[in-house]
Amino acid sequence: MPKPGLEPGRVSPHAPQTCASAIPPLRHGGGLYVGVKTVVNQPNLRYNSLDGLFLTLELQILMSDSNQHFRSHSSVDSSIGAFFDVDNTLIPGQSIEIRFVRYLWKNGFLSKRVIVDSALYLLFNILEFSLSPLRERKIYLLDKRPEGIEPLAKWFVRSEICPRLSLKGTAALAQHLQAGHHVALVSGTPEFLVKPLAHFLDVPTVLAAKLETNEDGYTGRVLAPYPYGEGKRRLLQTFAETHGVNLNQSYAYGDSPGDIQALESVGHPLVINPIRGMARIARQHRWPIALWS
Numbered sequence: 001m002p003k004p005g006l007e008p009g010r011v012s013p014h015a016p017q018t019c020a021s022a023i024p025p026l027r028h029g030g031g032l033y034v035g036v037k038t039v040v041n042q043p044n045l046r047y048n049s050l051d052g053l054f055l056t057l058e059l060q061i062l063m064s065d066s067n068q069h070f071r072s073h074s075s076v077d078s079s080i081g082a083f084f085d086v087d088n089t090l091i092p093g094q095s096i097e098i099r100f101v102r103y104l105w106k107n108g109f110l111s112k113r114v115i116v117d118s119a120l121y122l123l124f125n126i127l128e129f130s131l132s133p134l135r136e137r138k139i140y141l142l143d144k145r146p147e148g149i150e151p152l153a154k155w156f157v158r159s160e161i162c163p164r165l166s167l168k169g170t171a172a173l174a175q176h177l178q179a180g181h182h183v184a185l186v187s188g189t190p191e192f193l194v195k196p197l198a199h200f201l202d203v204p205t206v207l208a209a210k211l212e213t214n215e216d217g218y219t220g221r222v223l224a225p226y227p228y229g230e231g232k233r234r235l236l237q238t239f240a241e242t243h244g245v246n247l248n249q250s251y252a253y254g255d256s257p258g259d260i261q262a263l264e265s266v267g268h269p270l271v272i273n274p275i276r277g278m279a280r281i282a283r284q285h286r287w288p289i290a291l292w293s
Helices: 065-071 096-106 112-125 146-164 167-178 191-201 230-243 257-264 278-285
Strands: 044-048 054-058 081-084 182-190 205-209 211-214 217-222 251-254 268-272
Touching: 081 167, 081 230, 096 146, 096 182, 096 191, 146 191, 146 217, 167 182, 167 251, 182 191, 182 230, 191 205, 205 230, 230 257, 251 257, 257 268, 257 278, 268 278
Parallel strands: 081 182, 081 251, 182 205, 251 268
Antiparallel strands: 044 054, 211 217
């Protein structure tokens, strides 16, 4: 809901802002404005969501460690790629898919039986202490039709996920776009959740989990290569070959052991918000670490 005294879609006249340079801001198709070298002190930025409600995104962009990591290679070069993980990288905290499952549950789109079946599947297929079985088998989508799920996903991402975007991450992504790099979101999250985010950010390429369907809807299976671990490396290599990208001059951003192979594939890896022992792994590889919030 709009704050009292402000019209929907208007920036507060009391929001202070200072510009570090005269470089104009980039405009992203979904409505997010990001100045590559602009420092903005908490303006109220509003965008129109799918059902006409107006949401407030408090935006504070600061030059971060990732910007320093990128600055010396910022000349325009279409042979350079920039590959961004999504969960806990561009979107800090819990994964988009877990949030989406909770959203479906709260709004009555999932039955208790589906939740129980997912738990049982994990119990009987668990490998050590890993959620890998659930990553590669989407029980909650069994027999649900894409035309029913995808509009819900689009609304959910615009209303619940876009306001959670990392401000430092968005600034780094904007720099790559301005430099003419091939920017891609690379994630094990289902494609129908990553594509709306990519559209909002004006990112042209999505390398996410593709789900198998048949005449009844989703089968719950994920098509190979699954964008996790070695699957991410394969996707990056294929993308580089088909788009003339030099991986040795490219960038990758990730947070977890599932990103190791992608980070190893590029000349400029950066570990973001490390989890599950990733800080130790980064130190072993001498990869820089940054915290994005």
